[in-house]
Amino acid sequence: MADNNIKKNSGSGTPNNNKKPQGGGGKGRFNPKFNPIYVYGIIILIFIALQYFRSGGSPVETNWREVKNTMLKNGDIKKIVVVNRERAEIFLKDSAYEKYKSKFDQGFGTPSQAGPQFYFIIGSVDTFEQNLKQVQADLPEKDQVILTYETRRDIFMEVMSWILPILLLIGIWWWIFRRMSRGAGGGAGSNIFNVGKSQAKVFDKDSHVSTTFKDVAGLAEAKQEIEEIVEFLRNPGRYTKLGGKIPKGALLVGPPGTGKTLLARAVAGEANVPFFSMSGSDFVEMFVGVGASRVRDLFKQAKEKAPCIVFIDEIDAIGRARGRNPNMGSNDERENTLNQLLTEMDGFDTNSGVIILAATNRADILDRALMRAGRFDRQIHVELPDINERGEIFQVHLKPLRKGEDVDVSFLAKQTPGFSGADIANVCNEAALIAARRKKETVQKQDFLDAVDRIIGGLEKKNKIISPSEKATIAYHEAGHATVSWLLEHAHPLVKVTIVPRGKALGAAWYLPEERQITTREQMLDEVCATLGGRAAEENVFGTISSGAQxxxxxxxxxxxxxxxxxxxxxxxGNVSFYDSTGQSDYSFNKPYSEHTAELIDHEIKDLIDVQYQRARKILADNAEGHKQLAEKLLEREVIFSEDLEAIFGPRPWDPQKGPEKKIEVPMADNSENKPLTSPPTTSPKDSPKDNKESA
Structure with missing residues (x-):
């Protein structure tokens, strides 16, 4: 069944976001959580306030002209203090304070009566003294101003000047690592000290998983292997009394979308023991040693809750074979994590009661030490479903749909060979969307067929502009595929042909492939010949070829x-195979055969293709009239089905259900006749279709 169709469980461990805020206040009141950063903010505000109010207020800025013409002339200044040889502060007489009060800001910043009340910046001390002496020469003695000098050091600002950058760096450091620990799966209280902790999700009696083996359709053999592990956890005495031991680990292997993660969720729902779920990428971090630390912490928690199950999804993220890293000479953190995982699974200190489940769709790249017995005792292959299993999966995904009476599960299973559980779930959902788009009350058979076409071929583009000559080329091309495949014994039976553009393809032919376990040489040659039927049809009919056969x-x-x-x-x-199933040749820089063998391989491939191409041309030449009728029907209706081919060519001679009506001569697969076949072109297209896919 599909990995991506698992219902989310909201158990007792899930926080309820709809709870009313606590507290005795009115509606909508809530109590915010205490945070230490509030204390730091309050302390900084207090320091600023003390600095601001310690002198009773800030003096108001003025200039030398106003001081000379108003304050000194009227005798309102008591003294002038030159601070740090750059700033002159004015202290008014008590009797003159009320006179200038209108110039002060009325508020917390109002200068006090003790002063200073005004200040201005002097350029040079010598020049200021000379100017002041000239002004006071004309003033009476009682209005003479006392000039003093003072050197001040603002201890608070000096301290803050070197403390603030440090505090800023600490704040940035704390914020970065807090974000990283949250991104690693931690909660609101996470911090840098939790980076090495395991990020596994624990499912136990407080957060139970509702998925069971009944929710997993198909996969009968895989379920049997998994159910035995669950049964051992429930009733270990049944096995231990005979001397048996529980498998330490089971590896789920299979293509994407076949239901590996769903099986693991079913185990979590059935086992009634603590279940640790984690992804392989959760171990990998930017810090050296974090992956190994998380592995240690994961198994430490698992030992404390044994017996339990640990599930690692996509284990190939850390289980890749050592020594295959293309970054030669560098320290690979994944290898350190893998070494720690190998030790924890079956090292000097064994883990009793801890069962490891893992899933991957790339078992060929896993390290051999990880795959050995004692670590993963069982490899459970979860393959693509066959026709019966696809019917079971359709039954599961059709339950929530309001389907029409013409929907037949066995028919849908036959129409979806090679589909995984995830693909079948997508077909059902797409069919429901198509039916809703057409404003239907139920999901009917045609909606499912359109959904299959949509998933295989892509979105239908009826408004795409295609010239008549291009359309003719596409029609004869697709009719060539259909004709050759219909007349070949081992070619896949045709379902329908269309010249309506879908996705990037300008035309497509749908086949219903047989579910074979092995394929013979004759079957492969027939399929090659049928695939070349489109290019052969273009050359036979138009005398030229296009880019549509790419x-x-x-x-x-x-x-x-x-x-x-x-x-x-x-x-x-000869009977040799250069395929490397271990994947060791991925990073090799030489071929496993000589240059002479490489030339021989090139010649053999070219000969095979040329022979089948001429074979396809001969089949089309011998059945030119039927090919033309088929292409004309395509141009007229844009879509034709297998019934139309049967009406033109008759039943397939080797169809055991219908039996032959007439004998059709077809060249054998090993025909080596390479004579060119010439036929006058009926039209000459100006432009060729750029992309024409044949969807199987």
């Missing part, structure tokens, strides 16, 4: 390369 040629080359290099299906190269 996707076809890519698939043909990969298939023939695999035949020669992997499956040993070439007489010239």
């Amino acid at each position: 996707n076809d040629l890519e698939k043909v080359y990969k298939t023939t390369y695999a035949m020669v290099c992997y499956f040993g299906m070439s007489d010239a190269v």
Whole structure:
């Protein structure tokens, strides 16, 4: 079943965000949590206030002209103090304070009567003394001003000048690591000291998982292996009395979307023991040693709650084989984490009662020490579902849908070969959306077929502008695929052909592939021939070729390369396989064969493709009339189905259900005739389609 269709559990451990705020106040009142940063802020405000109010207020700025013409002339100044040889502070007489009160700011900053009340900046002390002496020469003796000098040091500002940068750095450091610890999965109280702690989610009696094995459709063999582990935790005496031991670990291996994580959730819901869930990427951090520290902390918590289960999803993030890192010579934190994981799973100090579950879709790159018995005793393969299992998965995902009477589960299972559980869930959801878009009351059979087409081929683009010549090329191209595949015994049976653009493809042909466990040489050659039918049709009909066969040629080359290099299906190269299942050749700089063998491989691949191309051209030339009728129907209706091919060519001669109506001569797969086939073109397209995908 699909990994991405798991209902979120809101157990008793989930915080309730809808609770009313505590407190005895009115509506909407809440009590904020205490935070130490409030204390630091209050202390800083107190220091600023003391500095501001210690002198009773700040003096008001003035200038020498006003001092000379008003204050000195009227005899209002008691004394002048030159501070640090740059600032002159004016102290007024008590009798003159009320006269200048209108110039003061009425508030907390009002200068006190003791002074200073005004200040101004002097340029030079000598010049200021000379100017003051000239002014006072004309003043009576009683109005003479006392001039004093003073050197002040603001201890508070000097201390703050070197404390503030340090406090700023500490604040930034604290904020960064607080954010990092939160990003690593910690709560509001997380800090730098918790970076090395395990970030695993614990599911126990307080936060129970509701998923059970009944919610997992298909996967019968995998469920049986997993259920045995759960049964051992429930009833260990049944196995220990015979001398058996519980497997220490089980590795779930399979393609994406097949239900590995869902199986793990079912184990968490069925086992009734503490369940630790963690992703492989949670161990990897930017700090050296954090991954190993989290592994130690995870197993320390697991031992305290044993018996329990530890689940590590996507274990390939830390379990990659050591020595394969392309960054040669560098210290790889993942290798340190893997070493610690190997030691904890089965090292000198064994972990009794701790069972390890892990999931990955890249088992081929895992370290061999991690895969050995004693660490992962079992490898449970979770493969793509077969036709019966797809029917079970459809039953699960069809339950919430309001489906029509024409919906047949077995028919849907047949139409979705190679689909994973996640794909089937997507089909059901897409069908419901399509039905809603069409304002239907129920989800009908056609909606599911359109959903399958949407997922395989992409979004339908009916408004895409295509010239008539391009449309003709596309029609004959797709009709060529359909004709050749219909007339070949081992080619996949056709479902429908369309020339309506979907995604990046200008046309597509849908097939219903047989579910084979092994593939013979003849089957692969027939599939190559059918894939080349589009390019062969263009050359036969128009006398030229277009870029629309790019996707076809890519698939043909990969298939023939695999035949020669992997499956040993070439007489010239022989029964050899250059495929490396261990993945050791990923970072190698040489090929596992000589230059002579490389040339031989190139010649063999080219010969295979050329023979099948000429075979496809001959089939189309022998059935040119039927090919033309099919292309004309495509141009007229834009979509044709297998019934239309049966009406033109008759039933397939090897169809065991319908039986042959007429014998159709088809060249054999090993036909080596390479004579060019010429046919006068009916039209000459100006532009060729750039991209034409054949969707299987």
